[in-house]
Amino acid sequence: MPRFAVVGNPENRRVTLFADAVRSAGLPAPRLLAWADVLRDGARFTPGEIVRIDSPGENAEVERLLRGAADPTRVEGTARWYTRFTAAVREVARAASAGGATLLDDPAELAVLFDKRRCHGVLRTAGVPVPESPTSGPGAAAVGSWAEARSVLGAAGLRRAFLKPAHGSSASGVLALESDGRGRFRATTSVELGPDGSLFNSLRVRRYGSEPQIAAIVDALAPDGLHIERWIPKAAQAGRVADLRVVVVDGRATHAVVRTSLSPMTNLHLGGARGDLTAARASVEASGARWTDALAVCEAAAACFPRTLCVGVDLLPKTGWRGFVVGEVNAFGDLLPRLTGLPGSGAEGLDTYGAQVAAVRSTQGKSGTYRARP
Known part of the structure; x- marks a missing residue:
């Protein structure tokens, strides 16, 4: 029988x-190794x-060890987080190899998944439809300030774009930018700008219409790395913008949920709500x-990450549900409680975690040894 060990927050x-x-x-219950102890x-x-x-998230002590910030609500420090997290994952991989254990998550692939610029470039090279981006791929120029971001947006002809911290997650630090073409900008974001220029995560989406405020936010984010991509007009459901989180386990799409919102960010913790998957499927098929x-x-x-058992794909339906692009691929995108598998997926009746356990048992087969896909 498989014996699992989990590196996570208890x-x-x-x-x-x-x-x-x-x-x-x-x-048997998995053996737990706490992230704080591992670090x-x-x-x-x-x-x-x-x-x-x-995921090492949602633990103040682990956040302090990875990001160096005493306040876990602070937005800055994602580059330090990325460096320390990927180094820790490589150490876990070395320990697993030394101990004769097998990983379900590949360190090199995790390093790509947690860099939006690299991930976007890998997807584009593989022919996966993604939003246009002037910052993705190895040859793209770095964006180090609001002035540079403004210049890149203008050169690319992007009047509506998402600006994202390269190593962020859960929409932390993301700005949905709009320009009227006459030099005026508006930003929709969950970032709260403190009086001293510090940035904080908030559960309330807010709008900034002052360019000095937008510049202050972007200039504070820029040292950690920035990714810019075209803002794709998305389909709607019940008067709300909609997208999908699709979980892919061992190469097969097993679970899907529609996320809807009145704001550009559909994250459930920012006021998004689960939509109607049956209606979404009907809308797709009605569009042809x-x-x-x-x-x-x-x-x-x-498939761009074959040595990682499970990823969560953010699928963006275009207006009228006519076509799709991939917004992001998430290494820890499987937290969808009480959601069971899609019909015909092989995961019917299983949640996302049950589907992963079943995939390991199936792959392990008669040999008694789990082997990742090549």
């Missing part, structure tokens, strides 16, 4: 939901263990497209 529901799925499959003292594994690397083609786009995106 109190996090991601860890508890995965452990529940393992036990529900009749397997301080390293990790050790035993022969045959299957190692899941889970095929639902299977939408899922195939997600599977093509996941």
